[in-house]
Amino acid sequence: MGEQVTVEVLTKQGCHLCEDAVEVTRQACAEFGLTHQVVDITEDQQLRELYAEEIPVLRIDGTVRDFWRFDPVRLRRLIQEALDSAC
Known part of the structure; x- marks a missing residue:
């Protein structure tokens, strides 16, 4: 299948919701054989301006498909939809 879908979690340091979101995303991506990227918005001014109040994204x-708290069931559905449309 390969890496046909890019999954990113936008985070910032010291964010407990971010830690939870990264773990939920890691688990969901693993089920589909995908990896995910964690992007720290504090290192990118444009991302900080766009998403500072919505982290994690x-x-x-x-x-953008979700923010704050990621629902594992919804996340799996979104990944499956992205994989289906990539085929």
């Missing part, structure tokens, strides 16, 4: 293939 889930992006799939560059599109």
